[in-house]
Amino acid sequence: QCSLDAIVDKKIKDALTGLELNPSAPAKRISCFSVVNSGKLSSCPAGSVVTGCACGYGCGSWDVGGGETTCHYQCNPVDWTTACCCRLT
Amino acid sequence: QCSLDAIVDKKIKDALTGLELNPSAPAKRISCFSVVNSGKLSSCPAGSVVTGCACGYGCGSWDVGGGETTCHYQCNPVDWTTACCCRLT
Amino acid sequence: QCSLDAIVDKKIKDALTGLELNPSAPAKRISCFSVVNSGKLSSCPAGSVVTGCACGYGCGSWDVGGGETTCHYQCNPVDWTTACCCRLT
Numbered sequence: 001q002c003s004l005d006a007i008v009d010k011k012i013k014d015a016l017t018g019l020e021l022n023p024s025a026p027a028k029r030i031s032c033f034s035v036v037n038s039g040k041l042s043s044c045p046a047g048s049v050v051t052g053c054a055c056g057y058g059c060g061s062w063d064v065g066g067g068e069t070t071c072h073y074q075c076n077p078v079d080w081t082t083a084c085c086c087r088l089t
Numbered sequence: 090q091c092s093l094d095a096i097v098d099k100k101i102k103d104a105l106t107g108l109e110l111n112p113s114a115p116a117k118r119i120s121c122f123s124v125v126n127s128g129k130l131s132s133c134p135a136g137s138v139v140t141g142c143a144c145g146y147g148c149g150s151w152d153v154g155g156g157e158t159t160c161h162y163q164c165n166p167v168d169w170t171t172a173c174c175c176r177l178t
Numbered sequence: 179q180c181s182l183d184a185i186v187d188k189k190i191k192d193a194l195t196g197l198e199l200n201p202s203a204p205a206k207r208i209s210c211f212s213v214v215n216s217g218k219l220s221s222c223p224a225g226s227v228v229t230g231c232a233c234g235y236g237c238g239s240w241d242v243g244g245g246e247t248t249c250h251y252q253c254n255p256v257d258w259t260t261a262c263c264c265r266l267t
Contacts, residue, residue, distance in 0.1 A: 008097050008186050012193045015101045028206065030119065030264055032227045032246050049121045052141025052173055052230025052262065058253045060149025060238025063171060068121050075147045082241060084141065084230055086119055086175075086264075097186050104190045117206065138210045141230025141262055149238025152260060157210050164236045173230065175208055175264075 032086040040078050043070040044085030052084040121175040129167050132159040133174030143171040210264040218256050221248040222263030232260040 032051065035042050043066060044050050053062040053071030056079035063072050071083040121140065124131050132155060133139050142151040142160030145168035152161050160172040210229065213220050221244060222228050231240040231249030234257035241250050249261040 004093070004182070004185060005189075007093060008189045011094075011097050012101055012190055015105060016193060027266075028117065029225075029266055030208065030227055030229075032229055032242075034242050034246070036241075047118075049119055049175070050173070051119075051121055051175055051264070053143065054149075054231065054240045055238055057147075058149065058235075058237045058239045059147045060144050060151075060232075060236065061147045062143045062238075063125075064121075064123050064173065068123070084228070084242065086140070086227070086229055088116075088118055088177075088266075093182070096182060100183075100186045101190055104194060119208065138208055138264070139262070140208075140210055140264055142232065143238075146236075147238065148236045149233050149240075150236045151232045152214075153210075153212050153262065157212070175229070177205075177207055177266075 028088045030086055031089045032084055035083045035085055036080055037082075038080050040073040040081055041070055042081040042083040044083050048085040048087040050083050051086045054082040054084070056080045117177045119175055120178045121173055124172045124174055125169055126171075127169050129162040129170055130159055131170040131172040133172050137174040137176040139172050140175045141173040143173070145169045206266045208264055209267045210262055213261045213263055214258055215260075216258050218251040218259055219248055220259040220261040222261050226263040226265040228261050229264045230262040232262070234258045 049068050050064045055073040059075035061074040065072050071081050073081040138157050139153045139160055144162040148164035150163040154161050160170050162170040227246050228242045233251040237253035239252040243250050249259050251259040
């Protein structure tokens with residue numbers, strides 16, 4: 001009986017370890033940060049994406065390019081552009 | 090001993106397969122895209138949500154309706170409205 | 179043979195239950211909502227983050243403070259500020 005226990009326990013443990021499951025890992029959540037840049041463009045670093053943009057001179061006209069990673073400010077004159085960058089952590 | 094191995098291995102495998110675990114599945118991440126529309130409204134497709142909006146004529150006044158899926162541009166005159174749509178992929 | 183089955187099945191079941199795996203849990207998704215406030219500031223409740231902001235008077239100049247949870251409207255005059263708040267559900 002004891003050898004059976006040991007055999008079965010070890011096999012189960014190995015099988016689960018092999019799955020690299022980590023249920024105790026903290027739940028994923030969204031985290032965001034701002035990247036402010038002078039001029040018309042502001043980009044999010046790799047691993048994050050643009051969810052919104054802000055611009056100087058009260059301008060609310062922008063678009064997102066560069067594979068959804070770069071805020072592009074459309075008004076004139078220009079002073080700064082901010083990208084709101086988000087990712088899962 | 091060998092039949093024990095086979096029995097136990099098979100049982101473990103069946104149990105794990107039944108759980109439809111797929112630890113090798115690529116980690117989830119946020120992906121976003123823009124939906125540009127002429128006029129005051131721009132909506133995100135099902136499965137994605139609005140995280141921000143942009144509007145023509147430098148307008149930064151908007152609200153989100155339609156169950157958080159539609160950008161509504163509040164300024165006048167109007168030319169285009171863009172919804173920044175995000176989801177997990 | 180039957181006792182072996184029972185032993186092994188129980189051990190596997192215990193091992194998996196101990197992992198608190200819940201593969202049938204609904205897939206996570208992003209959900210967002212708006213928090214509208216009069217004045218220059220609007221904050222997202224705990225557990226959610228700002229992904230974009232909207233402001234009155236057509237203003238598109240804003241920044242995000244308070245640990246990425248508060249929209250700050252930069253134009254004058256001021257009437258309202260909206261925070262677009264998102265989280266995983």
